[in-house]
Amino acid sequence: MSGGGERRAVVTGIGVVAPGGVGREAFWELLTEGRTATRRLSLFDPAEFRSQVAAEVDFDPAGAGLSAREIRRMDRAAQFAVVSAREAIADSGLDLATVRPERIAVGLGSAVGCTMGLEEEYTVLSDQGRNWLVDHEYGVPHLYGYMIPSTLAVEVAWAAGAEGPVSLVSTGCTSGIDAVAHAVQLIEEGSADVALAGATDAPISPISAACFDAIRATTARNDDPEHASRPFDRDRAGFVLGEGSAVLVLEEKTAAEARGAHVYGEIIGSAGRSNAHHMTGLKPDGREMAEAIGVALHQARLDPTQVGYINAHGSGTKQNDRHETAAFKRALGDHAYDIPVSSIKSMIGHSLGAIGSIEVAACALVLDRQVVPPTANLENPDPTCDLDYVPRIAREHRTDVVLTVGSGFGGFQSAMVLARPGAVAHRRS
Known part of the structure; x- marks a missing residue:
């Protein structure tokens, strides 16, 4: 813990998994070039849905550094979060082995948890929806983890060796901001010196598409996916469903400066x-x-x-x-x-x-x-x-x-x- 005075939280590491490219620099390049990563949905056949476009991540979990066991255990959303966290830690230059593990926190957000894993398993257990009573014996060993959203935060904590406060914030589409805000508070109040903060969601699945179709929230501009997402434009027709993750390394400001860390900014x-x-x-x-x-x-x-x-x-x-x-x-x-x-x-x-x-x-x-x-x-x-x-x-x-x-x-x-x-x-x- 730092010495006396006001404790402040700064961003020293950034990790991103986003449509258009995995990694912080690919993400920034897409944004500054004004390119769109929206396209016809490919993770499942969208033909029966009103909205058939999405912003998907071209994600190879093995290529992103996940082991075969991690890939088997984790839902897609958890895979995104762990890959983002590892990039953020590397970017920060912080050797977590030099930080007491109980002083490392995790604050992760998610709106819909392990949606993809749950839907895939329900499809198998119910025999494509034909059986009302599902047969649990067909489920994967880690099915319980899919049902508990906090599993996502736990995976990040394991990846970082974090033994401090670990939490999952789920406040719908504000989950990402709220999870980071919670992690900032942990540093400011002295409960942690380092926090991995961010959010993850992989909601591009038939159940999500059906839900948003029902309330006509997503765009039906299927003939031109690249231009389907049009915020503030007169011709907009709803949002484009996406997926991804971002995790930040937050540090107490005095300690970050003392070790010569590159500081992106302060959350004030x-x-x-x-x-x-x-x-x-x-x-x-x-x-x-x-x-x-x-x-x-x-x-x-x-x-x-x-x-x-x-x-x-x-x-x-x-x-x-x-x-x-x-x-x-x-x-x-x-x-x-x-x-x-x-x-x-x-x-x-x-x-x-x-x-x-x-x-x-x-x-x-x-x-x-x-x-x-x-x-x-x-x-x-x-x-x-x-x-x-x-x-x-x-x-x-x-x-x-x-x-x-x-x-x-x-x-x-x-x-x-x-x-x-x-x-x-x-x-x-």
Whole structure:
């Protein structure tokens, strides 16, 4: 544990598994080139579904370094998380053997847990759905683990030798932001000195497709998959389902600086709110998201005019895009019109609980490299979404403070503020 004074959490390592490429650099290259990883769905035959496009990860678990036993044991979501965690640890340059294991924490998020493994096993156990009473003797040895979402966090803890607090946060599509925020709190309160924080989801399965088809949330733009995800565009028609993972290494700031770590950024504020309104519906004034933004900025002791970039939730549904635009205006005032905003879901789809952590990773890279990713496919802006949504082409842009937000089924609204190292004089209120 560090000495006296305020404890602060910084990002020293980033690992990403995302559509378009496995690894942090492949992810960043796709974003800054404005390429899309959306395509016709290939993980199963989508012919019977309304939405037949997805943002899939081209993932070879053995090629990513997983052993045969790990591949047999882990659901796809767990594989993503472990591969991301290993990359983040390597990127941090931190030798975890030098850290007391009880001072290493894990905070992982997931919206739908081991969906793919569960569905595959149910199909086998029920004989393709023909038997109401399933025969457990046909199940794989690790079926129980698929049913317990915390298994995902446990796998990351095993990979890191973490014996400190280990948790699984599941708050729908804000799970990634909320899990990172929880891990930050563990460092700030002194419960851990190092935390592996992020989220994972691999939801591209028939049951997920059927659920989103039923509420018409996903796009039916099947004839042009590459341009199907169109946040803030007049011609958008719903989101594109994605998958992936991001894990960050968070360290106590003083200790990270003492060992000469490369610091991507500091997480200086976060907040969550609920609209207590509707499972999928959003109030048009964006009040709850605006409240979360305001509290996160207050926690960071920042004025709204200090925000230099916003990573939007930007799912590509009319309801969400308009709600979010209203929230930015409500929370940031006239300054909202001066801030570059973009949605990376236009390129990598919406990976449910994982996307929040992937977006936090993107924000840390924005601070480190001073480039803002674009909103791909934004060709005909919705006139009601009248902010600077950085269309199609990445933009070099100096920024010291970035804001990322998330919105999830159930009324969850979350916000997080990150700052470039040394750019902001900061003390907690």
